[in-house]
Amino acid sequence: MKPIIQVKDVHFRYSGEEHLPPVLNGASLEIEEGSFVVILGHNGSGKSTLAKHLNGILIPNEGCVLVDGMDTRDASKLLDIRRTVGMVFQNPDNQMVASVVEDDVAFAPENLGIPPKEIRSRVDEALKLVDMYEYRLHAPHLLSGGQKQRVAIAGVIAMRPRCIVLDEPTAMLDPAGRQEVIGTIKRLCRENGITIVLITHHMNEAVDADKVFVMSNGRVISQGTPKEVFSNVEFLKSEGLTVPDTAELLYKLRLSGIDLPAEALSIEECAQAIAAALK
Amino acid sequence: MLKDITLGQYFPGNSFIHRLDPRTKLLFIIVYITALFVSKSYVTYGILLLVLAVSIAVSKIRLSAIFKGLKPLMFIMIFTAILNLFYTKGGTELFSFWVFTVTTKGVEFAFFMVLRIMMLISGTFLLTYTTTPMALTDGMELLLTPFKKLHVPVHEFSMMMSIALRFIPTLIEEADKITNAQKARGADFETGKLTDRAKALLPLLVPLFVSAFRRADELAIAMESRCYHGGEGRTRMKKLKMAAPDILTLVFSALMLAVIIILARFGI
Incomplete structure (x- = not known):
């Protein structure tokens, strides 16, 4: 598969912060179309700044970002880049423009100048995809956090993007809302073939990813499948990161001398591995 | 209140x-x-x-x-x-x-x-x-369309108004939250002379304004991410019809x- 997003040696510093170390310091990564990618990193690792580079909100000082071959530095391609890569942010309240759910979902296609009839069908389709169709006439401020975030996702889907970048979409949600949102984005990836880039610091959300990137100090320090990345528990801990609960458990058991595999990441696999070791 | x-x-x-x-x-x-x-x-x-x-x-x-x-x-x-x-x-x-x-x-x-x-x-x-409120701002925008020729930012005004209407409940909720937080720390909004009560509002208004600016910043980025580029070439899902x-x-x-x-x- 060809990469939909290529980040090549990006350096970036916010203006007015010249005295500080750069936020991005040679970040490079490639994201394959149709995959479910998780970018991990602790606060200040530059992951949110990287996210804003993926659809041209921020432009690199050095290096470049290519979206489906289009360079984000090319201002004439900006709209095409943004309709290819949709973006969902942390606070659902601050990304809704309209006082009615369906009007909000219609916002992006309206901006793209799509004919009214097609907007209607896209809006209905997007709301059905995130299971919010029956709430289409509600006011956004009366919805729960998880529902608001799903509406925000629908608002992006209505652009028919090939990739959706989610910047800590579950950080402000309760566990139930978190599950709703993660379930929705996994389904969008597996059933609708939309590339998902999930930026998070919840390690457990990374277990089902196709590929994991770990960021620290503005660059990618580790990448691979979740099994590859999380089997190196000591390295992640030395970078100030935690690992998924399952990896943590297996790691501690291994330290106490029980022979266990490091890559049983899902809860079932982990349980089976422990059961097998107990026999 | x-x-x-x-x-x-x-x-x-x-x-x-x-x-x-x-x-x-x-x-x-x-x-x-x-x-x-x-x-x-x-x-x-x-x-x-x-x-x-x-x-x-x-x-x-x-x-x-x-x-x-x-x-x-x-x-x-x-x-x-x-x-x-x-x-x-x-x-x-x-x-x-x-x-x-x-x-x-x-x-x-x-x-x-x-x-x-x-x-x-x-x-x-x-x-x-x-x-x-949405229909009202849409109606106003359409009625004022002729003034666009005179470079009056009609679309921008109507967008500002609909966003303001959208954020009224959010900001009221936030103001309530801040009021309670300040009350929990002993702030007194209800008693005293009028000047005292006006002064007591300051610790409510300052955080409210700070947060409103932060929200505005995030909203602007979210709108840009959804391809907002002004009123030019925009269509509407719900066309008003006479x-x-x-x-x-x-x-x-x-x-x-x-x-x-x-x-x-x-x-x-």
Whole structure:
């Protein structure tokens, strides 16, 4: 598969912060179309700044970002880049423009100048995809956090993007809302073939990813499948990161001398591995 | 304390007035207000009052809702009444004391002024009660479209207004949260002199403003991410359409204004 997003040696510093170390310091990564990618990193690792580079909100000082071959530095391609890569942010309240759910979902296609009839069908389709169709006439401020975030996702889907970048979409949600949102984005990836880039610091959300990137100090320090990345528990801990609960458990058991595999990441696999070791 | 702001309150319904195009309603209210300012006599005021009464009846909005809207403006109405009562000369003198004289003309004028304000406000309330804020801003944007030629940022104004309306509940919720947080730390908003209470609002307003700016920043980025690039080349999902009832209403409003102007010309 060809990469939909290529980040090549990006350096970036916010203006007015010249005295500080750069936020991005040679970040490079490639994201394959149709995959479910998780970018991990602790606060200040530059992951949110990287996210804003993926659809041209921020432009690199050095290096470049290519979206489906289009360079984000090319201002004439900006709209095409943004309709290819949709973006969902942390606070659902601050990304809704309209006082009615369906009007909000219609916002992006309206901006793209799509004919009214097609907007209607896209809006209905997007709301059905995130299971919010029956709430289409509600006011956004009366919805729960998880529902608001799903509406925000629908608002992006209505652009028919090939990739959706989610910047800590579950950080402000309760566990139930978190599950709703993660379930929705996994389904969008597996059933609708939309590339998902999930930026998070919840390690457990990374277990089902196709590929994991770990960021620290503005660059990618580790990448691979979740099994590859999380089997190196000591390295992640030395970078100030935690690992998924399952990896943590297996790691501690291994330290106490029980022979266990490091890559049983899902809860079932982990349980089976422990059961097998107990026999 | 902030929950009872009635700005842009909408009563859902499906009456003839609810279904009218917001542009029709806006134009009608402008014509109606013009007619109110032209009219000078019991006959013309009677006609306009009848139009208002019929509209309220058709809209099925409860009268109590209209009166509730009028209540905060009581002071202005009483003030206007008193001013007109004492400062209108002419007619026969009813009584006088010190520097004030009250004449029949003054009583009549004060009565008309109060009636005019009441009808003007009731009419405007009827508009906001029967039209969603979104429809209202859309209607305004479309009505003002010709001014785009004069480089008036019509689209931007209407976008600002709809975003403001969207964020009113969010900011009220936030203000409540901050109020409670400050109360928990011993802030006192309810007692003391007026100046003390105004000062007590400062620790509420500062965080509210800071957060509003942060929200605005995030919203701008979210809007850009969703391909917002101004009003140019934008389409709408819900196209406003003028139908037969709208044309009927507009013709009626033109007739109403014509009748009032003619009657006023003949001094009736």
